[in-house]
Amino acid sequence: MTIADQIAEFVAETTFDDIPAETVTFVKHLSSKIIAAMLTGSTTRAGMKTAEYVRSKQGPADVGVIGAGFLCELEDAVFINGITSHAAELEDDQFPSATSDITVFPVIFPMAAKLGLTGKEVITASALGLEIMNRVGMFPLSFKGYTDLPFYGVIGAAVTAGKALKLNPEQLKQAMGISMGRASGYIVNFGSDAHYIESAGACRDGLMAALLAQKGLTGNPNIEKWLVDLYAGSEHAIDTQKIVQGLGGSEWRVHEIWIKKYPCCFLTHRHIDMMLDILAEQKVSYGDIERVGIDVGPVDYTCNRPQPKDPEDARFSFQHIMAALMLDGDIDSYHFTPETLSDNRFRNAWPRVSVTNHPDWPAEFMSGVARITVSLKNGEQVVKEKKQALGGPQFPLTQDQFKELYHKYTKSVLTPKEMEETWQVLSNLEKVEDMTGFLKKIVFPGK
Structure with a gap:
């Protein structure tokens, strides 16, 4: 058959x-x-x-x-x-x-x-x-x-x-x-x-x-x-x-x-989970954070969008999503509006986020072990890694x-x-x- x-x-x-x-x-x-x-x-x-x-x-x-x-x-x-x-x-x-x-x-x-x-x-x-x-x-x-x-x-x-x-x-x-x-x-x-x-x-x-x-x-x-x-x-x-x-x-x-x-591209969700954990565990927010480094594979790198052009583009932007988390401690539908994209609080936060592509990782969605590095203004650095987001089969x-x-x-x-x-x-x-x-x-x- x-x-x-x-x-x-x-x-x-x-x-x-x-x-x-x-x-x-x-x-x-x-x-x-x-x-x-x-x-x-x-x-x-x-x-x-x-x-x-x-x-x-x-x-x-x-x-x-x-x-x-x-x-x-x-x-x-x-x-x-x-x-x-x-x-x-x-x-x-x-x-x-x-x-x-x-x-x-x-x-x-x-x-x-x-x-x-x-x-x-x-x-x-x-x-x-x-x-x-x-x-x-x-x-x-x-x-x-x-x-x-x-x-x-x-x-x-x-x-x-x-x-x-x-x-x-x-x-x-x-x-x-x-x-x-x-x-x-x-x-x-x-x-x-x-x-x-x-x-x-x-x-x-x-x-x-x-x-x-x-x-x-x-x-x-x-x-x-x-x-x-x-x-x-x-x-x-x-x-x-x-x-x-x-x-x-x-x-x-x-x-x-x-x-x-979260109401944004799934390729960002492992990093969202980790960022929320860091904000809660370290009791920090936007004013305490110097830089956020994101490590991804070649397909997930499509979410490297330093200056999202509209609300739909912002749903696929690590920079905008991390800005929302740093500023508001959450990510929700109201973060993807023309008003939010024109808000200088968010626009000033975008450059704090950088995305590193690992072309040697598999060319597939959610490839590799996602990594986030949060550098604080007090000199500390917090690193987390995650293979699967909360809500995955594991x-x-x-x-x-x-x-x-x-x-x-x-x-x-x-x-x-x-x-x-x-x-x-x-x-x-x-x-x-x-x-x-x-x-x-x-x-x-x-x-």
Whole structure:
């Protein structure tokens, strides 16, 4: 059997009861994180402009757009959700190949509204989409300048949609084949709206692939050749059979996903964790700090942006992020505004931060052991190193920590009552037979 044959049978045959309990819990936690991302992302410039674009089309009012307060065609709702989930910079990723949950949850919740899915069906389709995406996408493409997230994410979206549509194995194979032909994404777009449009396109195109496969259209689901061709001419060797090793066993690759705690590029998060620790342990702030040195690998070096040109660029700037930490002891969405970028406090702090590239480290996301060196004005120097951020597989978050993140990133959109009610639904999603009331709350917050 080919890899696609094995994946298609696994997806078609797997039921909610086949999914390990700890995976069900983790998928529910991930869903809460991305619902929060879509809600806060609906208030970003990119989110509002995309909603404005879709409204102008005056298409059919089928399903709701999360946080936006209006109905539109299913594929448009999925596209906007894909934008908002990423514009908030709160996606959760597998590493070193950065496949992400923001090509799964923006798809499944509008489909739940369209198809009348139960909570168990939402969890099952999401878990399978994440699992297959993480398996096919375990091979980093960053050495080619590609962004793994949308490139592999379109397959996760197709599998998620295909399961929700109850496609048979042959249809699932064709959906994967069609979606592979839509794969795209480039690191050069980091710090621009194109970065968000790429992942939103993966959401929409994955859904389209499943809908077309349902109608009998075909693709070539030769995953082995697709991946080998992608790696052709490189010094990297891959074993595509790893994709199906242990498939359907007790250990799901969903758990390889790292949780993103701060609304900025994930490549900065290990250093953020270390900087927060230093500020707390040393009881220091901006006035005590002479210099901050950041050590990274060749891909993470893309976040060396000494003078960020706009709020999106600032989300990818070590200099701006470290300035916020030194000045305010925190990093939050309000740090990425035109007003903050023009604030002389921040502009004067940027030069205190330098970034050193280590080209000998692997050319992949989160490569090497991240290092930060903080030089204090009293002559002391504090050095920390970290391989994995808090929220990675080695340092998983608790349910209380997920709830804290949910409240932090929905408080500007939901009322306290809505926050608690929607959190309770997501925490007990497998018990929900009718999603209508919940979906109404997140589509029309405050109404």
